[in-house]
Amino acid sequence: MESYTQQMNFFGNTNPDELLKKYGSPLYVYNEDILRRQMKRVAGILTSHRFTSNFSIKTNSNLTILRMALEEGLNADAMSPGEIFALKKAGFPSERIFFVPNNVSEEEMQYAIDEGVILSVDSLSQLEMFGRLCPGGRLSVRLNPGVGAGHHEKVVTAGKKTKFGVAAQDIPKVLELAKKYDLHIVGLNQHIGSLFMDFQPYLDAVSNFLHYAEDFPELEFVDFGGGFGTPYHKLEGEAEFDMESFKVAFDHLLTEWKNKTGRDVLFKMEPGRYIVAEGGVLLGRVYAVKENFGHRYVGTDIGMNVLIRPELYDSWHDVEIYRDGKPLISSEKEVYSVVGNICESGDIVAKDRELPIVKENDVAVVLDAGAYGFSMSSNYNNRLRPAEVLIDHDGNDRLIRRRDTFEDLMRNFDV
Numbered sequence: 537m538e539s540y541t542q543q544m545n546f547f548g549n550t551n552p553d554e555l556l557k558k559y560g561s562p563l564y565v566y567n568e569d570i571l572r573r574q575m576k577r578v579a580g581i582l583t584s585h586r587f588t589s590n591f592s593i594k595t596n597s598n599l600t601i602l603r604m605a606l607e608e609g610l611n612a613d614a615m616s617p618g619e620i621f622a623l624k625k626a627g628f629p630s631e632r633i634f635f636v637p638n639n640v641s642e643e644e645m646q647y648a649i650d651e652g653v654i655l656s657v658d659s660l661s662q663l664e665m666f667g668r669l670c671p672g673g674r675l676s677v678r679l680n681p682g683v684g685a686g687h688h689e690k691v692v693t694a695g696k697k698t699k700f701g702v703a704a705q706d707i708p709k710v711l712e713l714a715k716k717y718d719l720h721i722v723g724l725n726q727h728i729g730s731l732f733m734d735f736q737p738y739l740d741a742v743s744n745f746l747h748y749a750e751d752f753p754e755l756e757f758v759d760f761g762g763g764f765g766t767p768y769h770k771l772e773g774e775a776e777f778d779m780e781s782f783k784v785a786f787d788h789l790l791t792e793w794k795n796k797t798g799r800d801v802l803f804k805m806e807p808g809r810y811i812v813a814e815g816g817v818l819l820g821r822v823y824a825v826k827e828n829f830g831h832r833y834v835g836t837d838i839g840m841n842v843l844i845r846p847e848l849y850d851s852w853h854d855v856e857i858y859r860d861g862k863p864l865i866s867s868e869k870e871v872y873s874v875v876g877n878i879c880e881s882g883d884i885v886a887k888d889r890e891l892p893i894v895k896e897n898d899v900a901v902v903l904d905a906g907a908y909g910f911s912m913s914s915n916y917n918n919r920l921r922p923a924e925v926l927i928d929h930d931g932n933d934r935l936i937r938r939r940d941t942f943e944d945l946m947r948n949f950d951v
């Protein structure tokens with residue numbers, strides 16, 4: 537029997553043990569074939585309408601991965617000037633970037649305007665700010681339709697209890713302000729939340745959103761946001777998001793709307809996790825195994841500074857154990873919590889998991905860590921953020937971001 541990472545030939549010509557010896561532990565490892573497969577899937581969601589798929593850089597900001605997205609024909613969306621800066625470094629031209637910020641300063645908004653990047657405003661205050669900075673300008677408005685969806689309340693990004701978007705009932709005020717500053721509202725965007733496997737709520741949100749679009753005569757694009765799910769419970773047989781059925785239903789809905797309204801706009805989406813989550817894993821070395829008061833712990837260097845999703849959202853990541861370069865596949869199992877090296881009792885990457893009997897020096901392989909993994913990592917406890925490595929199409933490994941150094945920790949001090 538093969539493990540999941542073996543079936544995917546995730547590590548190409550090498551293995552987790554060799555990778556940690558070569559690049560240090562912990563380590564993010566990406567598989568180019570899986571990343572490109574997902575990029576191609578989202579690029580081709582709609583073929584019979586004008587369509588672009590944006591890559592949300594906040595999920596993964598590695599320059600090599602951004603360049604791959606560019607090569608695969610994706611555009612990108614940015615949440616901050618720093619993300620615009622990185623996208624430009626990766627080679628994205630301004631017209632392929634969409635800035636979707638919230639609560640930005642005048643300087644930050646001006647940065648996007650100066651860079652020639654179109655932006656969306658997410659409140660009446662920010663619409664007024666844009667009007668002052670760029671009278672007569674073109675922009676998009678992020679609407680909050682009043683309904684949201686997502687795997688955890690912290691990732692529901694529309695609905696009555698979130699900070700995002702202009703409430704749909706304020707559309708008349710939006711139109712008034714646009715008139716005051718002679719603004720052209722050429723885009724409407726929304727993002728209802730993250731990680732859905734059932735696409736019906738997304739489609740409902742799309743049809744609802746298209747009704748609002750009818751109030752905006754100058755629209756050139758409508759952006760429906762991202763949120764497509766990743767099967768994080770794949771070792772238990774969780775199925776993939778059914779992209780093929782989604783495509784058919786989505787296409788049908790948009791065709792109906794176009795036929796009904798006679799409008800022809802560019803349709804956009806902003807998937808992030810769906811593109812990069814499965815293409816990345818996080819490796820960490822096991823340094824201790826212990827039993828405390830009846831609970832077994834696998835002590836690793838995968839601290840919450842390296843992967844914070846389990847602590848932030850109670851997220852689940854499947855874990856495989858490798859020993860001497862090979863996956864441990866054994867029917868003899870124990871229940872363990874896989875924990876990190878950070879001084880917090882909540883520093884648990886995987887709680888109460890049935891794993892083969894684990895020993896010191898094994899390698900824990902945390903699956904589906906390519907999205908919101910490295911990009912959310914920090915130097916908490918003055919830990920060094922890990923390196924990132926790519927396994928290319930030929931199975932060869934290559935460093936694509938170096939590990940932090942102690943000097944990096946001192947970079948902003950006069951020492």
Ligand SMILES: Cc1ncc(COP(=O)(O)O)c(C=O)c1O
Pocket residue numbers: 592595613636693726727729730731761762763764806807808809810907
């Ligand atoms: C505005 C916007 N676009 C896109 C995304 C990407 O979402 P996901 O990674 O779930 O596809 C997010 C995530 O929160 C978002 O807020």
